[in-house]
Amino acid sequence: xxxxxxxxxxxxxxxxxxxxxxxxxxxxxxxxxxxxxxxxxxxxxxxxxxxxxxxxxxxxxxxxxxxxxxxxxxxxxxxxxxxxxxxxxxxxxxxxxxxxxxxxxxxxxxxxxxxxxxxxxxxxxxxxxxxxxxxxxxxxxxxxxxxxxxxxxxxxxxxxxxxxxxxxxxxxxxxxxxxxxxxxxxxxxxxxxxxxxxxxxxxx
Amino acid sequence: xxxxxxxxxxxxxxxxxxxxxxxxxxxxxxxxxxxxxxxxxxxxxxxxxxxxxxxxxxxxxxxxxxxxxxxxxxxxxxxxxxxxxxxxxxxxxxxxxxxxxxxxxxxxxxxxxxxxxxxxxxxxxxxxxxxxxxxxxxxxxxxxxxxxxxxxxxxxxxxxxxxxxxxxxxxxxxxxxxxxxxxxxxxxxxxxxxxxxxxxxxxx
DNA sequence: GTCTATAAAGTGATAGAC
DNA sequence: GTCTATCACTTTATAGAC
Numbered sequence: 506x507x508x509x510x511x512x513x514x515x516x517x518x519x520x521x522x523x524x525x526x527x528x529x530x531x532x533x534x535x536x537x538x539x540x541x542x543x544x545x546x547x548x549x550x551x552x553x554x555x556x557x558x559x560x561x562x563x564x565x566x567x568x569x570x571x572x573x574x575x576x577x578x579x580x581x582x583x584x585x586x587x588x589x590x591x592x593x594x595x596x597x598x599x600x601x602x603x604x605x606x607x608x609x610x611x612x613x614x615x616x617x618x619x620x621x622x623x624x625x626x627x628x629x630x631x632x633x634x635x636x637x638x639x640x641x642x643x644x645x646x647x648x649x650x651x652x653x654x655x656x657x658x659x660x661x662x663x664x665x666x667x668x669x670x671x672x673x674x675x676x677x678x679x680x681x682x683x684x685x686x687x688x689x690x691x692x693x694x695x696x697x698x699x700x701x702x703x704x705x706x707x708x709x
Numbered sequence: 710x711x712x713x714x715x716x717x718x719x720x721x722x723x724x725x726x727x728x729x730x731x732x733x734x735x736x737x738x739x740x741x742x743x744x745x746x747x748x749x750x751x752x753x754x755x756x757x758x759x760x761x762x763x764x765x766x767x768x769x770x771x772x773x774x775x776x777x778x779x780x781x782x783x784x785x786x787x788x789x790x791x792x793x794x795x796x797x798x799x800x801x802x803x804x805x806x807x808x809x810x811x812x813x814x815x816x817x818x819x820x821x822x823x824x825x826x827x828x829x830x831x832x833x834x835x836x837x838x839x840x841x842x843x844x845x846x847x848x849x850x851x852x853x854x855x856x857x858x859x860x861x862x863x864x865x866x867x868x869x870x871x872x873x874x875x876x877x878x879x880x881x882x883x884x885x886x887x888x889x890x891x892x893x894x895x896x897x898x899x900x901x902x903x904x905x906x907x908x909x910x911x912x913x
Numbered sequence: 914g915t916c917t918a919t920a921a922a923g924t925g926a927t928a929g930a931c
Numbered sequence: 932g933t934c935t936a937t938c939a940c941t942t943t944a945t946a947g948a949c
Contacts, residue, residue, distance in 0.1 A: 512932080528826065530734035534925065544933055549926060551932090614827065621825035621878070622732065623818065657901075664905055667875020668868040674825070675867065697861075701868055704912035705905050716914080737942065748915055753944060755914095 507565075513551045515541040518608065520562050525614040529559055529622075560630055563619070566603065566612045567631075571638045573599035578641060589707060592645045593699045597669065601695050604673045605687075617674035620667075650707060665702045672698065711769075717755045719745040722812065724766050729818040733763055733826075764834055767823070770807065770816045771835075775842045777803035782845060793911060796849045797903045801873065805899050808877045809891075821878035824871075854911060869906045876902065 507514055519541035523532035534555060538545045552558040577595035581587040603609035619627055647658055681690040711718055723745035727736035738759060742749045756762040781799035785791040807813035823831055851862055885894040 526827075528732065528734060530732060533923075535923080544935090545925095546927080546935090547933070555925065614825075618825045620875070621818075621822045623730075660901065661905065663879065664872040664876055664902075668872040668909070671824070671871020671875065672868055674827075697864065698868075700912060701865065701909050704908045705872070708904060708908035738944090739941080748917090749943095750917090750945080751915070759943070 512541075512543050512547055515543055516548060516551060516558070517562060517565060520558055521608060521611050521615060524559070524562060524618070525611040528618055556626075559627070562612075562615065563627075563630070564634070566609065567635055570599050570603055571635050573602075574638055575641065578645065587645065587649075589646075589649045589703050590699055592642065592649065593702050593706075594695070596642055597698055597702070598695060600669070600673055601691060601698070605691055613670075613673040617670050620670055646706065661706050665705050668701065668705070669698065716745075716747050716751055719747060720752060720755060720762070721766060721769060724762055725812060725815050725819060728763070728766060728822070729815040732822055760830075763831070766816075766819065767831075767835070768838070770813065771839055774803050774807055775839050777806075778842055779845065782849065791849065791853075793850075793853045793907050794903055796846065796853065797906050797910075798899070800846055801902055801906070802899060804873070804877055805895060805902070809895055817874075817877040821874050824874055850910065865910050869909050872905065872909070873902065 507517075516537070519537050520532070523537050523540060526532070527536075534548050535545060538548060548555065548558055552561060574596055577599065578592065581591050581595060600613070604613045619631070643658070643662060646662060647653075647655070650658060653661070681687065685693070711721075720741070723741050724736070727741050727744060730736070731740075738752050739749060742752060752759065752762055756765060778800055781803065782796065785795050785799060804817070808817045823835070847862070847866060850866060851857075851859070854862060857865070885891065889897070
């Protein structure tokens, strides 16, 4: 159904690239199929419409991303009560790993666009398919920050989400120095993100 | 040149609305001129092209917004050395006031889109015309947070910018309660934003 | 300044041959 | 599954009358 190098897969790859660069409206099916090296009619044959193609671009990445987040969160509970840093790590590390894989970084920019779009159809799709993840993490944050009122908590989570989305979609800006390994650099970046998020969530 | 109710002004108003709702590519000149109640050809007569119209939508708001920020910052230095909270107030209050004026809130969503677009032409326009404001504020932050390395500071400012842009473009989400005046609500919101930004910038 | 009419190109989608 | 050709529209932009 989704073999690497297949027409279907090449379309998804080109869509991720061009949606990141030019947006959903800005990228035409002609540019897209030319980039993928496939026939124009192939998009409608394989996906039905441009809108369904957009959904599939999200589904391909978000299924794995959010499954990784849920798995990381589930693993925490087994030993001891999780700390705020640990819960944030479960949320952020999968996104950071995705954004450091070449094509995954493009997808984070597509995701940032989707946030800025405020498109109701797309928001409903994201909420219906991945809303349970945010609800689960929100419940954990509420347990760890009982001093915050619900509106205050939601509001801080929203600010942190904005910061993280902005950061993840801008990678390349934080340059890795030559004497730091890729792995070490990723850990450093994540520690910065987690401490920033923790400070924003828990300040008095 | 820009009298309220003039054709030119109505086009700018409709552009702000439709760019916020549908994006720069998604909003066509036909929808736009129909919304403004003017002739299709008027856009090219008054602005030259759609791209120039986009620039003018930004210029109209950002000239005032950034002048207000610079004025607020200049006023701080006169009496005593400014605190982090005061500098953040000088940066945030003008944006918050804009986002609480009905049409200004739409503009903040246009601005959030522009950030997500990563469009080089638009970024250069913003940098050339308003880059001095960010440089001035960055210098103030550097003075107030000498323990941070330059990369670390830039990076935190970027995260704070992401959070603020996300927040400002989403207003309507933080609902004002009936027993709180509009003025008091705005002050509360600003105190929340400033404390969040201060925590994110200055955490150890 | 504002209008109509239209040019020139681009759009998503599909029918039908292979 | 993949191709060409094409339909039915929409897009920005402009020429030229008023």
